[in-house]
Amino acid sequence: EAGVAQSPRYKIIEKRQSVAFWCNPISGHATLYWYQQILGQGPKLLIQFQNNGVVDDSQLPKDRFSAERLKGVDSTLKIQPAKLEDSAVYLCASSPEGRGIDTQYFGPGTRLTVL
Amino acid sequence: ILNVEQSPQSLHVQEGDSTNFTCSFPSSNFYALHWYRWETAKSPEALFVMTLNGDEKKKGRISATLNTKEGYSYLYIKGSQPEDSATYLCALAGGTSYGKLTFGQGTILTVHP
Numbered sequence: 001e002a003g004v005a006q007s008p009r010y011k012i013i014e015k016r017q018s019v020a021f022w023c024n025p026i027s028g029h030a031t032l033y034w035y036q037q038i039l040g041q042g043p044k045l046l047i048q049f050q051n052n053g054v055v056d057d058s059q060l061p062k063d064r065f066s067a068e069r070l071k072g073v074d075s076t077l078k079i080q081p082a083k084l085e086d087s088a089v090y091l092c093a094s095s096p097e098g099r100g101i102d103t104q105y106f107g108p109g110t111r112l113t114v115l
Numbered sequence: 116i117l118n119v120e121q122s123p124q125s126l127h128v129q130e131g132d133s134t135n136f137t138c139s140f141p142s143s144n145f146y147a148l149h150w151y152r153w154e155t156a157k158s159p160e161a162l163f164v165m166t167l168n169g170d171e172k173k174k175g176r177i178s179a180t181l182n183t184k185e186g187y188s189y190l191y192i193k194g195s196q197p198e199d200s201a202t203y204l205c206a207l208a209g210g211t212s213y214g215k216l217t218f219g220q221g222t223i224l225t226v227h228p
Binding site for chain 2: 045102106
């Protein structure tokens with residue numbers, strides 16, 4: 001079974017530039033998550049999709065971050081414009097149904113550096 | 116906002132040592148507790164999902180216990196090997212959001228040969 005795919009693996013941009021990350025979850029998984037992991041901290045949920053609807057985006061900085069999951073399969077996360085404090089690893093995860101007892105399967109992440 | 120705390124922040128042990136870490140969480144707000152292992156440049160890997168007070172889980176040399184009444188979980192590694200070097204994350208499913216995980220900051224384990 002293929003795992004969660006993410007691209008790119010690494011990205012370096014200047015502040016105020018835009019960037020987009022892509023995620024393809026495990027086939028058949030209804031729930032998709034985007035996390036931000038800043039060095040020294042645990043991953044923080046940015047947005048959770050159930051199929052193509054948003055379940056939770058309470059911690060997504062909506063003035064600069066946006067995410068979509070068209071057709072309920074793959075997803076993109078965009079930052080526009082980027083700030084220095086956005087430097088982090090962005091993790092995508094998926095789970096079968098989005099219940100609290102479901103294991104979340106993670107991709108390898110995208111390491112973003114904002115200069 | 117749930118507060119999940121892990122200790123210690125980092126740990127250096129010698130090959131063959133046994134070690135353990137702690138994950139603390141608010142006992143009043145509990146649905147499930149997850150443990151993940153995250154090796155450098157790889158994907159975080161699920162170790163355990165625990166739901167019942169007194170739960171004990173085991174996977175090879177790694178085991179975990181859960182106390183929901185006092186709000187803590189222990190992760191044990193017996194006979195640490197260099198390949199156990201990783202960040203160990205615990206995450207709480209609780210609060211009002213179904214399926215939402217709140218992660219601790221992680222314990223970084225380094226096992227020296």
